[in-house]
Amino acid sequence: MYKLMVALRYMRRNWLNLVGVAAVAIGVLVLIVVLSVMKGFDEEFRARVRATLSDLIVENWYDEPFGNYEELMAQIEKIPHVTACAPRYEGLALLTLRKKLPDGTYGPGQQRRYGEFLGIDLPREVKATDFAEYVRAWRGRAAREELAALFSQGDIAIAAISKEHVAAELNSLRPEDLQIMDALPRERLTAWAKKEGLSLQSAFATAAATPVEWGEVPDSKLSPAFAGSELLVIGQDENGTQVSLGTGDQVVVFSATDNFANQTFRRCQVNGEFRSGMYDYDARNIYLPLADAQRFMSNEGKVTSINIRLDSFDNAPIVRATLLGILTPDELRRGLDALRSLGGGAAPKLKEIEAQLKLLSSSEVTWFATADYRAITVTRSLEYDIYGALETLHKTGVANPAAEEFQKLVLQREGSRVGRGSKLALRVSTWEDKRRPMLRAVMLERRIMGVILFFVMLVAGFLILSIVHTTVLSKIRDIGILKSIGGSVGGIMSIFLLNGLLMGAVGSALGTLGGMLITKNINAIQAVLEKMVGYSLFPQDIYYLDRIPVDQHPFWNTTVICLSAVVVSLLASAYPAWKASRLNAVEALRYE
Amino acid sequence: MSNFLSLHEITKEYPQGETPLRVLKGVTLEVAKGEYLTIVGASGAGKSTLLHIMGLLDQPTSGELLFEGRDLGKISGLEQAQLRNHLFGFVFQFFHLLPDFNAVENVMMPGLVGQGLWGWTLTRRQVRRSAEELLARVGLKERLKHRPSQLSGGERQRVALCRALINQPRVLLLDEPTGNLDSHTGEEIHELVRTLNREQGQTIVMVTHNEAAARRAGRVIRMLDGEIVSC
Numbered sequence: 001m002y003k004l005m006v007a008l009r010y011m012r013r014n015w016l017n018l019v020g021v022a023a024v025a026i027g028v029l030v031l032i033v034v035l036s037v038m039k040g041f042d043e044e045f046r047a048r049v050r051a052t053l054s055d056l057i058v059e060n061w062y063d064e065p066f067g068n069y070e071e072l073m074a075q076i077e078k079i080p081h082v083t084a085c086a087p088r089y090e091g092l093a094l095l096t097l098r099k100k101l102p103d104g105t106y107g108p109g110q111q112r113r114y115g116e117f118l119g120i121d122l123p124r125e126v127k128a129t130d131f132a133e134y135v136r137a138w139r140g141r142a143a144r145e146e147l148a149a150l151f152s153q154g155d156i157a158i159a160a161i162s163k164e165h166v167a168a169e170l171n172s173l174r175p176e177d178l179q180i181m182d183a184l185p186r187e188r189l190t191a192w193a194k195k196e197g198l199s200l201q202s203a204f205a206t207a208a209a210t211p212v213e214w215g216e217v218p219d220s221k222l223s224p225a226f227a228g229s230e231l232l233v234i235g236q237d238e239n240g241t242q243v244s245l246g247t248g249d250q251v252v253v254f255s256a257t258d259n260f261a262n263q264t265f266r267r268c269q270v271n272g273e274f275r276s277g278m279y280d281y282d283a284r285n286i287y288l289p290l291a292d293a294q295r296f297m298s299n300e301g302k303v304t305s306i307n308i309r310l311d312s313f314d315n316a317p318i319v320r321a322t323l324l325g326i327l328t329p330d331e332l333r334r335g336l337d338a339l340r341s342l343g344g345g346a347a348p349k350l351k352e353i354e355a356q357l358k359l360l361s362s363s364e365v366t367w368f369a370t371a372d373y374r375a376i377t378v379t380r381s382l383e384y385d386i387y388g389a390l391e392t393l394h395k396t397g398v399a400n401p402a403a404e405e406f407q408k409l410v411l412q413r414e415g416s417r418v419g420r421g422s423k424l425a426l427r428v429s430t431w432e433d434k435r436r437p438m439l440r441a442v443m444l445e446r447r448i449m450g451v452i453l454f455f456v457m458l459v460a461g462f463l464i465l466s467i468v469h470t471t472v473l474s475k476i477r478d479i480g481i482l483k484s485i486g487g488s489v490g491g492i493m494s495i496f497l498l499n500g501l502l503m504g505a506v507g508s509a510l511g512t513l514g515g516m517l518i519t520k521n522i523n524a525i526q527a528v529l530e531k532m533v534g535y536s537l538f539p540q541d542i543y544y545l546d547r548i549p550v551d552q553h554p555f556w557n558t559t560v561i562c563l564s565a566v567v568v569s570l571l572a573s574a575y576p577a578w579k580a581s582r583l584n585a586v587e588a589l590r591y592e
Numbered sequence: 593m594s595n596f597l598s599l600h601e602i603t604k605e606y607p608q609g610e611t612p613l614r615v616l617k618g619v620t621l622e623v624a625k626g627e628y629l630t631i632v633g634a635s636g637a638g639k640s641t642l643l644h645i646m647g648l649l650d651q652p653t654s655g656e657l658l659f660e661g662r663d664l665g666k667i668s669g670l671e672q673a674q675l676r677n678h679l680f681g682f683v684f685q686f687f688h689l690l691p692d693f694n695a696v697e698n699v700m701m702p703g704l705v706g707q708g709l710w711g712w713t714l715t716r717r718q719v720r721r722s723a724e725e726l727l728a729r730v731g732l733k734e735r736l737k738h739r740p741s742q743l744s745g746g747e748r749q750r751v752a753l754c755r756a757l758i759n760q761p762r763v764l765l766l767d768e769p770t771g772n773l774d775s776h777t778g779e780e781i782h783e784l785v786r787t788l789n790r791e792q793g794q795t796i797v798m799v800t801h802n803e804a805a806a807r808r809a810g811r812v813i814r815m816l817d818g819e820i821v822s823c
């Protein structure tokens with residue numbers, strides 16, 4: 001095709017085209033790198049924000065502790081898609097940190113904090129939430145420090161300790177612990193383990209399989225507890241080393257209720273550490289046995305929430321609807337479709353139902369997403385309306401299987417409501433509902449970043465526009481010649497559109513390549529940059545991350561970025577190309 | 593009316609102040625198949641304008657342009673482009689070669705344009721071969737890879753002539769092809785065109801100042817102020 005041939009020739013003869021390619025490449029590269037790092041952070045952040053939240057959380061609508069929870073849990077466990085559930089008693093508390101003094105007594109509290117106590121049923125909790133992940137990962141801090149000290153002394157020290165001892169310590173570690181321990185060279189550890197006939201892999205496997213336990217306490221007045229890693233930090237001693245609570249130290253939990261006359265407290269012995277990576281949780285949460293929490297709050301037999309794990313988070317809507325005894329928006333729609341296919345119902349009512357249903361299914365209605373009671377009320381009234389309309393039709397002899405199915409479903413769902421017969425009104429939230437403000441903030445942030453970065457693309461577009469425009473200006477006579485030998489309006493236009501398109505496509509390809517290289521090696525690049533500038537660009541203690549997270553599946557992002565780059569280039573060249581194609585042949589030939 | 597190329601009452605006006613500038617004032621002309629027609633006249637008489645209208649490079653203000661009975665004023669822009677590609681071959685006074693392409697590529701260009709336009713099945717290689725043959729025939733066998741800036745005026749015009757011929761046009765239109773050449777090279781071009789007419793029956797419409805040469809070849813018409821004054 002002569003168009004491509006001419007376009008390529010013009011591009012080769014004008015170095016400005018390289019500038020256009022570079023502009024697109026830089027735009028694409030920046031978009032890919034920034035968005036994929038942001039997505040990496042987001043994924044990391046989502047996991048952090050979620051921490052020990054289960055898929056669904058059932059609470060009392062009135063935020064009071066509720067009893068009879070064993071029976072409720074038995075009902076919940078029968079619902080399809082539910083794999084486990086666990087009760088919790090949570091509440092606000094004032095916390096006093098008490099470090100064991102050298103003489104074995106506990107002095108007055110060194111620090112006061114406000115925080116949250118969470119009474120959990122450990123065996124059930126580890127099944128219903130990811131609690132074990134966070135506790136086990138950090139339980140072995142003492143062991144880790146001991147090992148690190150040994151290894152830093154050299155091989156003689158290692159040889160002096162028995163391999164059983166190290167193996168036992170290894171059991172309380174996880175691979176992540178080892179990775180971030182600078183003092184512990186992995187190669188040496190691996191070499192040593194090999195020499196002693198120890199498999200690190202199996203040590204890690206054992207560590208993962210060891211069940212989480214509360215641990216021992218000296219007397220029944222104390223509760224065993226796991227406290228957030230940041231909560232345990234008291235401060236620094238005169239030498240500047242960090243002082244924190246450790247094995248045997250105590251946290252006293254004071255209830256923060258409106259029961260002024262009867263302030264209660266519970267002393268807890270810290271038997272382990274909890275670390276989720278979210279400062280808010282790690283600085284405030286203290287976990288203790290459910291029964292202890294209930295007793296200390298004088299609320300035996302009651303809990304504040306039931307936490308449910310599902311086979312898949314995708315099933316959250318249907319399980320939630322089942323729990324509440326209502327239909328999902330999809331099911332309501334099916335009922336409405338049945339009603340409409342029967343041609344029945346009062347027409348104005350139908351429109352109203354339609355509008356309400358649209359509101360319900362819209363993701364913009366936050367009060368539905370946040371498990372507001374209004375959503376339940378609206379759903380119930382829609383059920384009632386559709387059911388009633390179908391019933392009226394039924395009486396007049398019109399019926400079809402879909403309508404009957406809908407009616408059956410309404411009754412069946414009502415029957416399956418958890419807590420039926422009790423006065424308890426439930427609120428059922430997903431973990432996303434619970435953390436919606438934070439999740440929304442992050443999502444918005446990425447969108448806004450995308451929009452801002454798109455301006456880089458726009459600038460590249462303007463550059464392409466002026467480059468193609470210059471080419472057109474310098475080729476006016478050529479355009480006249482091409483027209484005189486049969487070049488059509490479309491043909492001339494294609495030449496200059498191809499010019500822009502090629503700049504966009506080549507730029508996108510180069511930008512993608514560069515972006516991929518950078519994101520794949522971002523941590524190595526960071527290390528090199530840090531050496532050059534001499535300070536830490538990515539302090540691990542701020543982010544709790546040992547590496548910069550990147551999007552692991554950048555396919556769609558990259559495709560969208562490249563497509564938009566090509567579209568922008570094409571649009572940018574469209575105007576000069578159009579101008580070129582409109583040129584009058586005779587005048588163009590006469591142009592000097 | 594012949595049924596080859598005929599112009600009927602062609603006028604061309606350019607808007608200018610209150611009274612438009614009338615460049616062509618109703619030109620009626622018949623060109624027979626295989627004819628060698630020369631247009632002479634003073635500068636500014638409207639010869640180029642007439643030739644451009646004949647070759648669909650320009651639109652007349654009024655009048656009809658018929659080719660084999662078909663009104664060429666009534667066809668779409670795309671079809672006009674197609675006809676410019678394979679019905680007419682144009683040679684200009686200032687050569688008008690594409691400066692970024694070498695001789696053979698310049699000659700090939702109409703063939704390549706035609707590929708896309710009307711589904712010719714000519715391959716690029718076929719186009720190249722006939723371009724090389726044409727250039728060899730005008731004595732530029734050694735100059736295939738030279739760019740226009742590396743060629744002399746006469747050589748450039750011969751390349752332009754080859755380009756006009758590559759699609760075997762029905763009508764060859766030449767607008768003062770020798771106007772920028774010395775008389776010797778000019779005579780060579782005239783000789784080439786004459787040979788084309790004589791040996792292949794190529795229809796020629798040429799604007800020139802070399803009236804003597806023109807008289808020897810065929811019919812001559814004279815234009816004055818946008819009108820044909822003598823045949």
Ligand SMILES: Nc1ncnc2c1ncn2[C@@H]1O[C@H](COP(=O)(O)OP(=O)(O)O)[C@@H](O)[C@H]1O
Nearest residue numbers: 606613615633634635636637638639640641642
């Ligand atoms: N675009 C234009 N606008 C106004 N006048 C024009 C334009 N093109 C040509 N003319 C005028 O038309 C007349 C005829 O021009 P042309 O056909 O080039 O003459 P010739 O080729 O016989 O020397 C000239 O007087 C010229 O000034």
Ligand SMILES: [Mg+2]
Nearest residue numbers: 639640641767
């Ligand atoms: Mg002229």
